Amino acid sequence: MFFRSKPRPATAADPDAPTEDTGVLDTLRRSLDAARLPAQAAAAAGRELARLEKTDPSVAEYAVGIHYLECILKLPWNACTRDTLDLTRARDVLDARHHGLAPVKERILEFLAARALRGAARPRLLVVDDEEIARTNMAHVLGREGYEVRVAGDGLEALDVLTGGFEADVVVTDLKMERLDGMELLRRLRRVAPDAAVVMVTGFATVGTAVEALRAGAAHYLGKPVNLDELKRTVRAVLEARTASSPGRGPVLCFSGPPGVGKTSVGQAVAESLGREFVRVSLAGLRDEAELRGHRRTYVGAMPGRILKELTRVGVANPVFMLDEIDKIGSDFRGDAASALLEILDPEQNARFSDNFLEIPFDLSRIMFLATANDVSRLPGPLLDRLENLAFPGYTDREKCGIAKDFLLPRHLRENGLSQASVSFTDQALSRIIDDYTRESGLRGLSREIGTACRRLAKLTFENAGQAPARIDAPDIPTLLGPRRFTREAAEAGDRVGVVTGLVVGEHGGEIVFVETARMPGTGQLLLTGSLGEVLRESAQAALSHIRSQAAALGVEPGFFEKTDLHIHFPAGAVTKDGPSAGVTIFCALLSLLTGRPARCDAAATGEMTLAGRLLPVAGIREKCLAAKRAGITTVVLPRANGEVVAALPDDVLEGLDVVLAADAAEAARVVLRGEKEKEEASGGRGE
Template structure:
């Protein structure tokens, strides 16, 4: 009896619980019926719903299927935000959030201007029909809609207009015409102008003709008599797809530069100016390609990738997605995420992005992708080829002073509750703060130091019950922050033999490096230390070979290398170094060592050197000049071929430096070696 009683209980529980799953399926069916989905997605949802109706609701597969259908229904397949292409508004927003970066702002405004022109450009329509009344009626109708309309009396006339380099967005053609029928015309147009969409309208509609027209390149096939509203809807659908494709085929911007120069925040400003939702995806340390593309549903705990997940959270299919720190993507046995980004960022492919969890294509062509990077040399070539790099250079001292006073101080005052006390910091105090307490290309460290000052002032307000704070001057900076953290290396040192102030350029901005050379008794060995790369080692060997072959002209004993070893060292051995731009500095260091003449410490130098002593141009001139200013240099020796690069720089970068341009190593010697 207990056996039958147990069975009866199970049956009752089962009967009580099944309606819950039935109601869940009914709710899903209602949502499916009320949700506008692409055809391929609707088919997938229908198939999944049929499968759910056949399986036991108590198995895990049922809940997985329900979650999958709910995701498909919740994605914004057609919902998008309309772009605000007001350039004045965009310029105002960027100016209110960022100081300087004029070249960057100009390029972004150019990008928005191009989108605006594409968005407002009149569409060109070609109407091909041998019936004059029908031809004129369509011409009048579409002209009244604001389109630019041309007409052709037959296929030959239409083909001639297209071949005369006239671009048409849409061609509406009849099937039966004299001289050339519509099918032949479609075939010829698809070869002469592949970007032109063709709509066939005919009174001889058959399945065979429709299939033939579609195979030859027609996008739509309508039978006469055609309703003008239906034709209008078809034309607008075609034009909308073309316009969306044209806009999406613009460049993918990549903001490249040192940390703290405003790359992420100006990306937010772009999204705000366009009126788009902003999504930031950190790519730093990403090693699993499934993080982007998702996991297949067969895996336990499978989820869609981060791009689809963020689009679902945003609720629109055209947000602004920032791929932050794209140069720090990793790679291991789980795949190569950078390869997945090739599909995501390619306008020719991202119209049907395949997330492995979704199993149906999602259109990413409306998404505005912006990438950021510190060092673009770490990006794979195919990925870099899809990006338009916009360089963010280091801030000058004058720019940092304005940013600190206009942006950073008010923000920190508000964050630390000092609005009523209104602390004042003098220009000299700001200058001391920038030079002696920060050493960076951006302003992150400066933001932290200003925040520290504001917190200490907040403590004074509470402890001393002060309502008015005295103005902070240079001496106050020291009392608030302690002794200075950084020194001007070039200005604070002494002139030494064999030690040259060289300018370097890294992903963190510009900097200086002292190249040291010593000679000792040995067997003609060149010793190179400091974690040097192959290019830098070859630069040192090139400089030594030039000096050996021209020793007499340089006033050096020709046998100086006979029983000697020469050791060249670049300090900070834990940091890898490479590149050709230190070749000229190494040459000067060796000449100073062999002649016994000290090198002027406040004169810095950069340039690549050839085996015959000529000087070649180098990159990163702006960052290197700013580094020279920060370190206290008064003169900079540059390659003559970099003169044009310097001419484009502002006075706040070059105005405080004496710039000397040289074509050979011999030209640089009198500017760097001190008089004996």
């Protein structure tokens, strides 16, 4: 009986037989040769490829090595998009995407203009050679490359040019010259022009002179006669290296503000204005720094960090990269992700960012980083120091109404199969949605409620054979959205003793708050209730101590606190409150209680108060003024140090408000409390 034997597969005994694995390595080798990788990346890839050639394909390390090489190949080492900034177009893009936000738009345009000017500046070169023909030829060739070129006949003449105001980026100098040779010029340049890179040129090229020049600080060394093509390549490489290591790339903008005010979409508009790719990475809840830096290859399933993965996805090395919700980064036993951002955002370090997976320096300095945060006070100090905060204010009710009419309503009508010709909302209807169904500084809740109303209208239209209410007015809103969800705090109906209105800023923008006080027989205790933070408790202690120390001047019985307990309460006990800006409000409430003078129901105060009674400036003036207007307040007392901020507010914010700037707490009390002016007039009359 005979059997036909099957063909024998290729084994280690057949070293010349081609295998699938050797084909993969050959493909990777060809791709690496054609990739024009940086020197360190090419060397690391070569070492890994050599290791894989000796590794059994069946082991796990082989697949990890293949993945490592593929990651190196996919990274955009040299791919960049060219900026196409037109300030007029950039302004049009910002205006088309966002209503209002004029200060924010101006700051962004300034930021973009500075980057554009810095990028458009012509590199400045100084050519130093005592041979006129060589000097002229080098200057002519480099000038045709678009550089601004100056020439000098020797080292002393070169120093005169540099000290005369010409800031050279690169100095191309001969080594052997009369009066002052190239080596001495190189040494003096460290003092006169320390930022200039030096390319040494000489006809006496030896290993010793080259080593001496490079040790003295030269960036490159060329022999004579100079190959002009090589000179162009050398100068271009020196300028690129100088640009990569330059820290002067401008600040990293951090857009801060409440949710829904357009922080992320402004970042998209910046990318569109520059013609760059846009990348957004949410950092909310991020705790493991390996998410940013990557995992080391010894871990199972290791991969690069999110920074390099996103660059691989977009395929360019200079996108607009938005780090969203940067204030919500956490930290635990796995590391501090916020500390990892220090290297990523620092222009002194990010030109050689090393991912744990690749362990090869990658230049992140070409990226335009942006960040967003709701509360920058949560950021660590070193990280905040690397950011330039650009605060996004909340929208006024008038701005919300305009945005709803021009942007939100047309979009939701279109998405729900309705047309603006068949359905319209009056301004009163939109204002009712804003007042009764949203409580926010942004627009997300307003957009959600308008979408709900449009879906209800679409249902009515479908059920009534295409007929729906053509005009939606304020009384129709409860039919579409149900009972009102929010009631805004309004000013008191009348003056009260011991109750003063304050102004605060919370997650939903500005609000008013009532500071209530009461006295009772006791042993001199101060009770504080209302979920108060430590800073607010200290403000109350400071206000009481100031009253006790100035009791006679304030018209308070000096020994009032010996047999009296005082109670200060902030309503809405379920909401945590903190901050220094209620100090003057607490002072006025206590003074009203102890003197019996009622506090004005149409006045509100805000300001940090010192133990000596001085008022310090506070933040959120715009939001606080808007809150006062919504509540029916007509007089607002602010620290005098906030005068410049008040002067810069737009007219629609201050319309209907009488803003009083007070230097100290006593001056604020004369405005907030009734009876002080009458008492002064009476005492003045007796004096005469």
